[in-house]
Amino acid sequence: MASMAVQLLGFFLGLLGFTGTVVATVLPHWRSTAYVGSNIITATTQMKGLWMECVWHSTGIYQCELYRSLLALPRDLQAARALMVLSCVTSVLASVVSVMGMKCTRFARDSLMKSPLVLSGGICFLCAGLLCLITVSWTTNDVIVEFYHPFLPSGLKYEIGLAVYLGYASACLSLAGGLVLCWSGSADRSRSPLLMQRSQPSSPPPPFNNIYPPAPLYKPPEALKGNHAPSLCSLSSNGYRLNNYV
Template identity: 75%
Template sequence: MASMAVQVLGFFLGQLGFAGTVVATLLPHWRCTGYVGSNIITATSYLKGLWMECVWHSTGIYQCEVYKSLLALPEDLQAARALMVLSCVTSALTSAVSVLGMKCTRFVRGSAIKSHLVLSGGIGFLCAGLLCLVTVSWTTNDVVKDFFDPFLPSGMKYEIGLAVYIGYASSFLSLTGGLVLCWSSGSGRGSGSGWPQRPLHIHRNPPLSPPPAFNNIYPPAPPYKPAEALKDNRAPSLCSLSSSGYRLNNYV
């Protein structure tokens, strides 16, 4: 029961990481305008994401424009897109595999393949978390490097946006969920699959032929003869008289 609760906890953490990765991928708040120098403009803020570029006005109006050309984008932005999409796909596939391998489901109940499925799900969440962590770390490094570049104009400097922080949180949740699932699969192997297994019934085949009869091995005993029949060894004569079943030579 404890191992089942641990698996549910790991799966829940992985789902939170998956949801956060999707939100971070879709939000345009990856890079926000940095207010540096004497030209401080508070009425307009520029936002850059993986899929679009937005302008936020102080009146609360958003104006977004989706990137029209994929090949015209910078290489770092193309790589960030690919890594985040791959992280989302990996988390989706891992969620399906983890559901099949968890002890609270009925799929292949009592089989050793459940622990392998849970282990595969844990490794999948670890890979998804690493992909997301690499992407947000790469973006953070680029933003910080450009911000402290003295040769870059102040109007082209950006700060770290909200989507990057969501990506950090999502990656840590996915990594934690993957570690918990891997640990639960290892602990479940030593104690079995957690479900009562049916006892094995041994079917014994009946003998092909019945055992030989007792009378066929040993011949029957000779019939009992009374002592009167052995009184005289002489052969009975033809003149012997019999009356009522008794012979006369028995009394001579």
């Protein structure tokens, strides 16, 4: 029962991390306008994401425009897109494999495949968390380097957006869920050989032939004629044995 609860905890942590990764991938709040220098008082806020660029006006108007050309995008943005999409796909695979391997499901019940499936799901959650963490760390580094660049105009400087912080939280949840599932799968896998040894039947009793000697072979009465020893009482009247003269 405790192992089932641990598996459920790890699965829900990984599922929360997957949900946060999807939301962070879609949101445009990866970079927001930095209010420094001449941008201290402004009527608009510009935000850039992986798929679109948005502008928020002080009047409440919110306008977004998708990136029309994939090849015209910077290489770091293309790489960030690929890593986040790969992280989402890996999380989906991890969720499916974990559901099949959890003890509370009916798939392959009472089978030795349960523990390897849970372990594989935990490894997939770890990979998804690492991919998301690499992407948000890379974006954070680029934003910080550009912000402190001395020759870059103030209007081109950005700050870290909310989607990046959401990506950090999602990566930590995915990593935590993967670690819990891996620990649960490895514990169940190490416990399964002991259960197999306990479930094996005891050694059978010794065979019947080793306790009692085998019975003699059956012989017909005809085969026993003439096979008996001569009797001591078969004597003649003179005291000599009769079979000496017959």
